[in-house]
Amino acid sequence: MNALRRISHESYANVFGVVYLGLMTNALLLVASLPLVVLLVMTDPARSWPLLAIAAPFAAPGVTAAFAVFREHAAGSTSVARDFVRGWRATWRPAVALGGMLSALVVVLLVDVRFFSDSPFGVVAIPFLGVLTLLALGIGLLAFVAIAEEPGARLRDLLRASAWLAVRRWYLSAVSLLVLAAQAALFASLPAIAIGIAASAALYLAWANSRFTLRPVLAIEDTKTA
Template identity: 55%
Template sequence: MRRISHDTYANVFSTVYLGLIVNVLLLVAGAPLVLLLLATDPAQTWPLLLIALPVSAPALAGALTAFRAHQVGEARVVRAFFAGWRRTLRKALAIGALVAGVLAIVLVDVRAVSAASWSVVVVPLCGTVALLVMATAPVALTALAEAPGTPLRVLLSTAAVLAVRRWYLSVVSLLVLAAQAVLFTTSPALALGLTAAPALYLVWANARFCLRPVLPADSTVAAV
């Protein structure tokens, strides 16, 4: 039998280390949202969750930056995470606020018209808008991690176009996020302590593939 090389062991160890450290850093940097999810009923406290959502967006951008750094051989996960958190802070907060705002409008509209006869038209439309926003957000945050200097308008418009253009990848990412949410409801410790980073890594890989046509050498996302 062929012996497993030292490089293979090192790659496996670095990947496991990346996942464990990113899980911990996500818990720390996204503490307000995590505590609300653990301590309250989301069906009753969804307005508070939407308020906490923008605060967690820089943590996601930091994790995506750590994934990118690991891909190019950077072993210092904590340093890469917080460097990404700092560089993307303002724009990540803006993206999180926009996502939270749209989701709030969608939820309020659905609750308002749920008993009306024409809800069969409004509710699917609101659902489509929510799915589009949730598909666009990971691509926009990935673009931000790749090119923090890109204008926010370009990030959002390009992410929306590419999320729709490569809809099959967006569907996979949404299914991964939905599976993570279901796992959280049944086993929060497992979802937060083990599977959060792998799920986010898969979403990042899909988003980065979506962005390949618009990531030139100068690290600025080009508009499409």
């Protein structure tokens, strides 16, 4: 009976820890990316996209900080707020730089898609630009996870490794992008649920998958991911 009670208590503590991890990470992520979230909720993205492109890079450190929280949680830490702040401080410079490059590249590609939409070359150009956009997003996601794992590494080296693995393990990158696409769709219809409940779950799945993808180039030990 005592053993059953002990197991039950441990299970309850694990569930509570996971719930706390998710809710606290969501709250901190919201604070770290508040300007971008406000623009997405209060404006029409089709018209406010220049402001969104400017705000997006400054939300990137919140994402890398969330990834750092997941890494520390996998190693046994329970200090979500402290790990988030430490992750933000350690990664904000490369995260903003990467976010700026990714935002600019995606804007250029999407503007090109709009340009070719009324052109006879669109049937060839648009699918090609679409693939480039997805590839850029896949590389960017891997690079954000790599920054969280190795904040002191050169961004150039992380991008090179991410590009190689995004192409070599494209099926894993596709899974991560599908998860984030589902999160974006949820945000478009139910932003409160997407931000308050689902954001950390989607990011955790993308982080775990991307971390596995990066194993050949990063010194990642086998740790529990739940």
